[in-house]
Amino acid sequence: MSIYNIGGQFHQLLAAYPDKDAASKKIFAELVKTMTKSDMFDGFVRKYTPFEEGGEKQPEESKEMVTTVDEKLHFALPIIAKAIDAALSKEASNASGKLKAELTVDGKSYGTFDAQALLQLEKQLRDLRVVADHLPTLDMAKSWTPDGATREGTFATGEAVTYRYVEETIPVVLYEATKEHAAQVKETSKRTQVGEFVTKTTSGRITPAQKAKIQKKLDNFLVAINKARSVANTNEATNVNVANMLLSDIFDVKL
Helix, strand or coil, X not given: CCCCCCCCCHHHHHHHHHHHHHHHHHHXXXXXXXXXXXXXXXXXXXXXXXXXXXXXXXCCEEECCCCCHHHHHHHXXXXXXXXXXXXXXXXXXXXXXXXXXXXXECCEEEEEECHHHHHHHHXXXXXXXXXXXXXXXXXXXXXXXXXXXXXXXXXXXXXXXXXXXXXEEEEEEEECCCCCCXXXXXXXXXXXXXXXXXXXXXXXXXXXXXXXXXXXXXXXHHHHHHHHHCCCCCCCCCCCCCHHHHHHHHHCCCC
16 A cells, blocks of 8 residues: 555646655655765774783774665655656546556556556656666675664674784894804894784675666566557546555565
């Protein structure tokens, strides 16, 4: 069920549509901009432990994960859904009595629509396809596990250990001193492990497989829309509330 029901008369729908369309365009732009700032989706905590008691300490380092893909989608998709439903309802109300075509994807029906409504839906989904292309993904060279206990839609690595070294210059006696000659001494450097850093990384990105699944679903919808448009003209005024179900299925997000 959609969280948004347009209702009312056609002139009310027309009056409300521009604001919803503008909000949707704005959120599309913000989504793409945010998804390209990949550092916003990553965080870490780095702690140091000296090997010797009383050894030199190092300050703890950390970077907070600002947001997650899951959080951004839950915020943006309902706004986009309102604009999609408003556009489809506007076109449906303008299309009284004319031919419609059923939109079916992977055996699931999303309703019947006229050609102009399908064109509007195609435009919105092509914009979402751009968003999908920018979804940040995890570095699969690392081992990630879901970390929902920390934050919904996050992943974490195991603890990675690196070491701190101290270099010091020490004298090495090549030849001991004799009555005739002074000792021959050469300086050399010695590198010693003095402590370890333990780093845990968290991320709000999605896996490449999740991204590919979203892209494939969007492509399937775009193909189905083109097929439906080829047999559709227009039909009677109806309130349309399908976008939440449609976007939930594409992005695997419950709206």
